[in-house]
Amino acid sequence: METLEYRCPNCNAYLVFDPKSGKMKCDYCLSDFSVDEVKENNDTRGKVHNEGQGHTHSEEHSSEDYLCYSCPSCGGEIIGDSTTAATECPFCENPTIITQRLSGEFKPDYVIPFKITKKEAVSALEKLYGGKKLLPNAFTKDNRVKKVTGMYVPYWICDCQASGTVRYDATRVRTYTDGRYMVTRTDIYNVIRGGTVAFDNIPQDGTTKLEGIHTESIEPYDYSEMIPFSNEYLSGYFADIYDVKSGDVLERAHERVKASVKESFKNTVIGYSTVTEGQSNINITNGDIHYALLPVWMLNTNWNGKTYTFAMNGQTGKVVGDLPVDKKKFWKRTAMFFGIFAAVAALIALVL
Amino acid sequence: MKKIVCFICVLLIFTLTALPVYAAKERVMDTADLLTAEEEQKLSQMAQAVYDEYGVDIVILTENTYVSDIQRYAENYYDNGGYSADGIIFYLSMYDRDWYMATSGSCMDTLSYSRLGDIFDRISGYLAEDDYYAAFSNFIPLCEGYIEEGPSFFATPVVSYLLKLCLLLPVAFGIAVFVVFLEKKKMNTAVLQKNANDYIINGSVDIEEQKDVFVTFTVTRVPISQNSGGSGGGRSHGGRGGKF
Known part of the structure; x- marks a missing residue:
């Protein structure tokens, strides 16, 4: 090797x-x-x-x-x-x-080098733990924050072109008084929007080690700092190669593209009281797909048989966290808040 | 010293002369002319007797003209009529056969919403038969009976406070659970992206087809409701109304 x-x-x-x-x-x-x-x-x-x-x-x-x-x-x-x-x-x-x-x-075609230091990642994690009243005390006891690791995560960066039409049922409601009656007039419209939208650099992770929900949570990356891949940037960090093929991430990318197309079209359906989306037909043509390593600070902690993930965008510092809830603390805090609000209720009942 | 005695005398005379005027304030205003003069006289005497006993004004008002908000109208009429703080006004609008009873002060408790319902049930038969004198002459003693009885058990201050508290405590519990759930939600900030909006190439959204086709329209007409709308500030009132 x-x-x-x-x-x-x-x-x-x-x-x-x-x-x-x-x-x-x-x-x-x-x-x-x-x-x-x-x-x-x-x-x-x-x-x-x-x-x-x-x-x-x-x-x-x-x-x-x-x-x-x-x-x-x-x-x-x-x-x-x-x-x-x-x-x-x-x-x-x-x-x-x-x-x-x-x-x-x-x-890899490209890499975005780390911009966030380990020190910053550790303090971000400490900040995430801090002030969480429902966090089990034992969860943070081992001082695992130091074990945060810098990881280059394999991503597929996809370009797409979408075209399609979306139908909407829209209404315009006017109310006015006519003598002693309140009159409500509802005009019903059939609305159609068709067109194209182009997308570039949609990142979808190509690893089974991190869940999509975590990698998507720390989006977006700033691609202006993406450079052709070179081994030097990996020195001192962990890196994984992809184990999910590019074709397998497209489905999820297309899902997001469709949602964006619908949203872009819907933004042009204006002046109505209600707009309900009806049938839609959206075709997506795949453009280039690039393989890139993007920086993530992460820490997985096993707690009562479940894995809790902390992930931080290694370029922008955006943090996502998944923390366990202490059931006892949950009910204790509910009781405490109930006490406070019950006291308020007692005062309100006096005034009513 | 003389001056002061003089002053007190004058004050006394004024009070004495003013008192009968005050006592003779009109409590039966039959603008719609549903009663004979004699009947009005009898009803006035009945109302006066209740006032003398309990200090409560029972006012009867009938009108033919259209009023958009009978509740507010009845309340304002009572408030501006120079009546006692405790009292009830029974307003009949013959324009649309609406009735409204507005209560003030202690009558809000003694003549509660449900009691007003009972009173109306017992006189509605007379109203339906246009026997207004029978309706009003039953109305006054029915009110008097409840006034004498005092507030019902549930309307006594302590009980009504506890009842309100019983209603509010589940709300307090609900809010407490809600607050802690918000805290719990913060424990997991992971969310899938809803779309790919960040990756739309600037200016690439091209809407080529844009149709807005008018299909049809529907119209609903609802009579403007008269029961809604709170009292217009100032004094608070209880009350109940409907059609007869």
């Missing part, structure tokens, strides 16, 4: 991508180098290691089901799963990129 790591030309410690400066940084001697510098300089360029031959696990076995190789730094055994493309040695934290997994059909 071919792996890659970046070394500081001054002190030979490893280089990681720094979200703040956008440069490769050596945490040991604090020197930093631009990504281009690293690419061009032979001293800093990633060192390629060929592992696997003579290893206890066969290479085929390694690449298909899971990943197993020894750390080039400390010799410790690193185990990843079938989608790991970048990871770190659990013993010496040496960042490693599995280049073999990032080539051929798995070579």
Whole structure:
């Protein structure tokens, strides 16, 4: 298995991508180098290691089901799963990129580098926990916030062109008085809107490791900072390759496109009292689909047999969280609020 | 000293002369002319007797003219007629055969909504037969009976407070549950995107077909309701009304 790591030309410690400066940084001697510098300089360029031959696990076995190789730094055994493309040695934290997994059909077209630092991610998570009166005390006890990991998530970025027609039943209601009668006149209209809408860069995640609800929650990404993929940006982070094919995410993308088309059309149905959507016929033509790695800070916590996910857009800082509710606290707080509102009710009853 | 005695004397005379005028205030206004002069006289005396006993004004008003909001009209008539704080006005509008009884002060409790219903049930037969004297001459003693009896058990202050509280407590509980549910909702902020609006290429929305075809229309006519609408500020009233 071919792996890659970046070394500081001054002190030979490893280089990681720094979200703040956008440069490769050596945490040991604090020197930093631009990504281009690293690419061009032979001293800093990633060192390629060929592992696997003579290893206890066969290479085929390694690449298909899971990943197993020894750390080039400390010799410790690193185990990843079938989608790991970048990871770190659990013993010496040496960042490693599995280049073999990032080539051929798995070579990403684009990457958005991390802009949010781990420190910012940790404080965002602490803020999410803070002030949550229903959160079980034990959930945050282990101080797991430090375990937030920076992960490049595989995304399919789809372009689409949609065309179609949508029918609406619309009414216009007027009321006026006629002598001693209130008259309501309802005019009924058949409304039709047809046209086209073009979409670009709809992101749908290509991984089964994160649920769509979480990846969609931290949208949108700012594509102006999306750049052609280069291995350097992965150094110091985890990365996964896709395990959901591009064709399989289109259904969901089309669902969203249809909703947007309907909304765009409906926005032009104006001046009515009520508008009810009727039949619609929307055709979608797929444009380009690109494979990109987008940055996410995430933490999965298992609690009473359920996984709770924290995810943060590694570029914009948008946070989504999923936290357990303590049932006892739930009823305690209900009782407390009931006490407060009952006291208010007692006062209101006096006035009434 | 003399001056003060003089002043008190004058004041006394004024009060004494004013009193009979006040006592003789009109309580039966038969504008629609449903009663004979003699009947009016008798009813006035009955109302006067109730006033002398309980300090409560029972007012009867009949009119032929159209009034859009009989409730407000009856309440205002009572408020502006210089009547006692406690009392009831029974208003008959012959224009559309509407009736309304508006109560004030202690009569809001003694002549509650349900009691007014009972009173009306007992006189509605006479009204239907256009026997207005019988209706009014029964109306006054029926009111007097309830006034004498005092508020019903459910209308006594403590009981009515507890009743109100019983109605409000479930509301308080509902709000408490609602507030905690809002807190619970904040525990999971994950939501699927509803659409792809963020990815619409600027200016790419092109509406080529745009038809708004008028199909038909419907018209409903509803008589303007007269029971709704609260009292127009000032004093609060109870009451009940309908058709006869």
